[in-house]
Amino acid sequence: MSEVAATGISVLLVDDHPIVRQGYRRVLESQGDLHVVAEADNAADAYGAFKAHDPDVVVLDISMPGASGLEAIRNIRARSPRARILVFTMHNEAVLVKAAFNAGASGFVTKSSEPSAVVTAIRNVARGERAMSDDIAHILAEDSLSAGSALDQLGEREIEILRQFAGGATTEQIAAHLNLSIKTVQNYHYLIKTKTGARTDAQLVRLAAACGLTRIWR
Amino acid sequence: MSEVAATGISVLLVDDHPIVRQGYRRVLESQGDLHVVAEADNAADAYGAFKAHDPDVVVLDISMPGASGLEAIRNIRARSPRARILVFTMHNEAVLVKAAFNAGASGFVTKSSEPSAVVTAIRNVARGERAMSDDIAHILAEDSLSAGSALDQLGEREIEILRQFAGGATTEQIAAHLNLSIKTVQNYHYLIKTKTGARTDAQLVRLAAACGLTRIWR
DNA sequence: ATCCGGCTTGGGAAATTTGCCCGAGCTGCA
DNA sequence: TGCAGCTCGGGCAAATTTCCCAAGCCGGAT
Known part of the structure; x- marks a missing residue:
């Protein structure tokens, strides 16, 4: 069990774009309470990194080449049900959001969100709460009202x-x-x-x- | 005309994801000679920001919602032929790369590239040279062998x-x-x-x- | 516990399309 | 006159699509 609660929140970053990871890392670390303890650039490595570092929160982009990010979520959750996973991606399709939560994600934030929304989401997810950005909430709301898209x-x-x-x-x-x-x-x-x-x-x-x-x- | 050559390279960042911009900004500014003087999150604002700040290099992602990044390139170049534009995106399809260069881009780097490749590309583009990441060069090379031009x-x-x-x-x-x-x-x-x-x-x-x-x- | 239904994965075989080569008529142009 | 390029289509082997079917797995209902 990770005991870093008093010293901050440890984060594992999973995204296939190196410079994007670099950027996240700097943004998150400038917060003081967030520490990026590891990175991975594909779904396959994500679990290994998770196991090795036992981060409080996994921040991952589901749209990676090769294996599905959803699979990575299931993979991690299956072996470590305690894991808190925050999906952070450019996609905002309702079906995808639902699939992510069903796979075991704790939160879903789009890259269109303000950096502060991401940071807030990470803290909420670390606290065991569910989190999502405003646009996602809106999309899910719309979706629940409509008969559903072709997808x-x-x-x-x-x-x-x-x-x-x-x-x-x-x-x-x-x-x-x-x-x-x-x-x-x-x-x-x-x-x-x-x-x-x-x-x-x-x-x-x-x-x-x-x-x-x-x-x-x- | 911008006279910042002696003090560094001024950059305009255009990307629709706020946190991604934040990240780029930090990565670029940690280089010392690169200064982000403005940001824009859509094609329409890109030209206004360009006009207002006259940056040495525009770094932009072509895949933005709504108006086209390609259009933004054409837009800026049409009114300021001196403009140096570096496309920085996740896409790596040959037709897109060609379209970007035809539209007036000076460089094309994928987000899969190492951060150092982006930084190098910015410096080369600022110097008036053409720049592209290795994967893009590879893709164009493959493409040129199988003939096939654009539309x-x-x-x-x-x-x-x-x-x-x-x-x-x-x-x-x-x-x-x-x-x-x-x-x-x-x-x-x-x-x-x-x-x-x-x-x-x-x-x-x-x-x-x-x-x-x-x-x-x- | 068992069954049902849906998801995922693939085999098989006929129908269709693709890939590539060909010729022929037309037009504009040197 | 003759070349060059577009338009239109035949032919035929190879590949893909279209359907139909089955088996394993898993979650929910009975």
């Missing part, structure tokens, strides 16, 4: 594959990233199309973009 | 077919619409892919959207 009928794996596909990845690349057979990815591709009603790959990309799953550099 | 290599018919395709039309619909055989549309589809270098239909849609051929957000 709501998709499972977690389907969402992940759709994200990569819409991002321009080939079937082989997706299969390699997710350690699946090409056949399985093809089947998901087909399944996603039928579930969403998209008749064309282009329609699928447009749908993904419209739902915020993929950003297109208009 | 302006396409003929009238090809553009029209790409527009309809990216808009979500099926091959049959396009054929019917243009009074062509399905075979011809298929051939165009293939031709367009090879000409643009898109390996995937999704990449084609993204390319079309990036070039303004298709609007995705209704």
